[in-house]
Amino acid sequence: MRSAAKTPRAPRATRANRAVRTPGGLSVRLDVRALTVVVLLVLAALTASVVLIGTGDFPMGAGDVLKTLLGDGNAGQEFIVNELRLPRVLVGLLVGASLGLGGALFQALSRNPLGSPDILGLGQGATTGALVVIVLFSGNAGQVTVGALLGGLGTGLAIYLLAWKRGVHGYRLVLVGIGMSAIMTAVNGYLLTKADLVDAARAVVWMTGSLSGRDWAQVWPLLAVCAVLVPLVLGNARALRMMEMGDDVSYALGVRVERVRLLLMLAAVLLTAAATAAAGPVSFVALTAPQLARRLTRSPGPNLLPSLCMGAALLVTADWTSQRVFGADQMPVGVVTGVLGGVYLLWLLVTERKAGRI
Numbered sequence: 001m002r003s004a005a006k007t008p009r010a011p012r013a014t015r016a017n018r019a020v021r022t023p024g025g026l027s028v029r030l031d032v033r034a035l036t037v038v039v040l041l042v043l044a045a046l047t048a049s050v051v052l053i054g055t056g057d058f059p060m061g062a063g064d065v066l067k068t069l070l071g072d073g074n075a076g077q078e079f080i081v082n083e084l085r086l087p088r089v090l091v092g093l094l095v096g097a098s099l100g101l102g103g104a105l106f107q108a109l110s111r112n113p114l115g116s117p118d119i120l121g122l123g124q125g126a127t128t129g130a131l132v133v134i135v136l137f138s139g140n141a142g143q144v145t146v147g148a149l150l151g152g153l154g155t156g157l158a159i160y161l162l163a164w165k166r167g168v169h170g171y172r173l174v175l176v177g178i179g180m181s182a183i184m185t186a187v188n189g190y191l192l193t194k195a196d197l198v199d200a201a202r203a204v205v206w207m208t209g210s211l212s213g214r215d216w217a218q219v220w221p222l223l224a225v226c227a228v229l230v231p232l233v234l235g236n237a238r239a240l241r242m243m244e245m246g247d248d249v250s251y252a253l254g255v256r257v258e259r260v261r262l263l264l265m266l267a268a269v270l271l272t273a274a275a276t277a278a279a280g281p282v283s284f285v286a287l288t289a290p291q292l293a294r295r296l297t298r299s300p301g302p303n304l305l306p307s308l309c310m311g312a313a314l315l316v317t318a319d320w321t322s323q324r325v326f327g328a329d330q331m332p333v334g335v336v337t338g339v340l341g342g343v344y345l346l347w348l349l350v351t352e353r354k355a356g357r358i
Contacts, residue, residue: 016087016327020227034297034306041293045093045316052092053085083215091214091278092319092333094222096285097273100311101233101304103266103286104293108240108302109261111172114349116287117272118341120154120177123281124184125155126273127197130280131188134203142205142217145277152273155180162263187329209282209334210317225274229267234304236260241301256275282334284341291348 054060058080067073069082075338099117106115117123129151133139139147163176190208192200239260278327293306315333322331
């Protein structure tokens with residue numbers, strides 16, 4: 001007696017991935033775990049922001065901070081919150097989000113966990129632009145911001161052109177970026193030797209990466225950059241996910257690979273340069289945020305939105321930690337992120353070596 005052949009069942013949606021049908025009849029895949037991670041990271045970033053606003057020489061409870069933000073505080077609280085502390089926190093959120101998203105783009109485009117603006121030399125290039133303005137022209141804060149932005153854009157363009165050989169691929173981009181980083185670091189050291197004492201001290205403070213003294217003048221330009229580039233990047237997330245399968249497969253699926261790669265790389269350079277211009281070269285957020293986001297979501301692909309939220313949460317938490325442990329404005333946030341990111345980079349290198357990828 002023969003057993004009847006069983007008809008194979010269609011795969012059911014798992015808890016991690018569910019198909020949602022829209023009113024128009026379209027089916028959209030929803031990654032429940034990734035969505036949960038994004039929500040939790042947003043809540044963590046907002047909570048850390050409220051606590052950070054209440055931290056300083058004039059401490060405030062979370063309730064008083066929220067009341068003041070809603071317009072129910074007294075005159076003193078409104079001045080401290082709205083004029084002194086809120087702009088700093090907003091710059092921290094925007095800088096962290098920009099670096100997290102920029103790092104995720106570079107790592108996805110290079111298909112390399114080390115493909116981050118910190119490794120590729122974009123931060124060093126933006127620093128060169130700022131140092132030129134400070135050392136050679138004694139420029140003001142606005143001119144330093146413009147110089148950093150132009151330096152980052154110029155460095156990104158140079159890396160792209162030098163890495164181009166019938167396209168930009170993987171390790172070639174990383175190797176060219178490491179070489180460019182070494183060159184920019186040497187130029188920065190030379191510029192510091194040519195500066196007088198006052199300009200050198202000012203340059204070193206800027207190079208550390210800090211949110212101290214940030215006001216609404218830094219908020220609005222960075223907010224405008226994010227308002228334009230973040231929707232543009234997220235709109236190309238599907239094409240970027242396809243590109244991770246290889247150029248040939250992407251071409252077969254109708255993706256204009258080089259066009260999308262150039263557009264997203266330009267967006268990543270602009271995000272990184274704008275963040276560096278606003279707060280200085282804050283180290284390792286762009287490297288660690290996408291990695292941590294990917295480990296939390298356990299999802300393949302670039303994880304653009306989780307990386308953005310992770311970067312924002314990381315930076316405001318690091319700023320709160322520096323103020324809580326060392327006192328207000330005693331330890332720049334770039335030092336804290338540099339130490340934590342350096343430890344993470346060493347761990348990542350050991351892990352990649354054990355896996356035989358480097």
